[in-house]
Amino acid sequence: MRIFHRIPELRAHLARFDRPAFVPTMGNLHAGHLALVQQARPLGDTTVASIFVNRLQFLPHEDFDSYPRTFETDCAQLEAAGCEVLFAPSEPELYPQPQRYKVQPPAELADMLEGQFRPGFFTGVCTVVMKLFQIVFGQSKGGGHAVFGQKDYQQWLVLRQMVQQFALPVTVHGAPTERAPDGLALSSRNAYLSAAERAEAVQLNRALRSLAQALADEKWDGAGGAGDLAAQEQQAVAQLNARGWQTDYLTVRRCSDLQPPAATELAGCRTGQDSQAGQLLALGAARLGRTRLIDNWVF
Template structure:
């Protein structure tokens, strides 16, 4: 595995390849990340992974400084998964000057749900991903980028960004990886205490139940969805959670469902804080 830190080093390492397959990460890797790397490997002629904790997508009160950095363990996992090139830029490598030019995503898609509770988050994500894509795919006529479906809204935003800028990159979704009890794997699961970890699966269970109720009420979704969502949030709140949202949306645009939308057209998404840890999850229904 070739480890590089600067954009010129990365481009030199990829000069002999015509179709990289790229997995961007913030490190602190778990089995979900490694599944994305393994998914990417047969899709290109070089498998590239980045590790960069992106300051631009953290709000001032969030965990940028305390976000876990696990460099040696990450390298060992990527080596075992067959990563060819690891791009690990320092902040000064990726942002040598203040990043005053930024990618502003469509507010209709990016200012709802996560964007409502984390204003500016998707601007930070789009800006760093655009810069990473530029670094990895410069001079390439085609490529593949793999993003996890656990970050469902983020995947949609980035897919739209790639489409609208006509980048020669296929955006591929990686299925959410789950623990045996169905908790979605996440770097932030490591913040949970033992008791919180046992409770954490309740977010997944609440979303699955909301999805079943929504499909059963498919012909009356506009009238009933708000009530179903309120019930789900109240039930989770009664267990000590602080929910931001548990909601039913259309897969196509994350807007509110319409009468007749049913199984195959919808997704349930949720974000809630358990203790000091904010977890997200989703299920297509």
Template sequence: MFIAHSIEDLRAHLGRYDHPAFVPTMGNLHDGHLALVRQARPLGDVTVASIFVNRLQFLPHEDFDSYPRTWDADCAKLEAAGCDVLFAPRESDLYPVAQTCKVHPDPALADVLEGHFRPGFFIGVCTVVMKLFTCVFSEAKGKRTAVFGKKDYQQLMMIRHMVQQFALPIDIVGAETARAEDGLALSSRNGYLSAEERAEAVQLSLVLKALAATAKQGAFDLPSLEAEAMGKLRARGWNPDYITVRRQSDLQLPVAGEPMVVLGAARLGSTRLIDNLEI
């Protein structure tokens, strides 16, 4: 596996390939990330992953400094999963000067759900993804593909919208959420859970599954259903930010007959977990 720390080294190495398939990450990798790499492998002639903990998408009170950095383990996992190239830029390489030019996504999509509770989060996400795209795909001569997990559903919608708005010649592939045997969505933040919290954490996916089953039957008193779902979590000691049913296409309020998705975010102890389920 070739490891590039500078943009120049990355572009020089990728110049020999035509069709990169790219998986951006922030490191601290788990089986969900590796599933993205394995899905990307047949989609291009070189499989590229990145590890970069992006300061721009952390709010002042969030865990940028304490976000786990597991470099040696990450490299071993990526190589075993068949990654060909790892791009791991230093902050001074990706942001050599203050990043004052940023991508501001559509507020209708960016300021709801995660964007409501984490203001400015998607500006940081879109800005770094756009910059990573320019680093990875600048030498591509043919098809360009990037793989994102559906677990971060709103992020996936945001990236697709950004690619469409800027007419970027990149195929965005959404990969199914990887889950533990009990149904918990795999996440780097699961490592923050105590043993007791880990046993409880599956309740988020169970509450979403129950709400999805009810919504699928055509029950559309959604505010009451969503409030009931959040009440179930609160009764178990959770602090939910939202449990909601939205339209898959744009995360607006659903219309009968259109594909829907149930999304949830809730804090268990000090750990904030998110999950979703398409209907």
């Protein structure tokens, strides 16, 4: 695996390829990241990953300084997974001057859910991804492919629409959430959990699945339904908080645009598998101790 820290050297190396396949990360890799690399490998003529902890997407009180940085271990895992190129820039390399030009996603998609509780998060994400795309794909002859995990479903949707709006020659792929055997979504922030918190953490996924099942069991007559949905969501939040969580949201939205579903859409919902086949998804974000976890369940 070739490792590059400077933009010109990376561009010079990638100029020989027609369609890179790219997996952006912030490091501290786990099996979910490696699954993205495996999905990316057959899509392009070289497989590229990046490691960069992006200051722009952290709020002042969040964990930018303490975010786990495990570069040597990450490199070994990426190479074993078949990654051929790693771009690991320093902050001065990617932001040699304050990044005053930024990508502002539309409020109707980016200012709810994660955007409500982390203002400016998606502006930071879009800005760094746009910059990385320009670096990785800027010289490719046939465009390229980028793979993102759908645990961060709203992020995946925001970035997919950004690529469409700017007519970038990049195909954005979504990878299903990788889970531990007990159902916990794999996340770099799981490393913050104590042993007791790790045992409890699976309850977020169970709350989402229970919410989806409750809606599937509901008798929807196609008239109204918003009040019933809100009541089910509030009950799910109360049950999780009773276990010691601090919940930001537990809600059900349409997969296509993350807007609340109509009663007719709820009437047709089904549960039973976490897949891309569903039309609705339950999303949640909650804090367990000092660790904020997110997850979703498609149904």
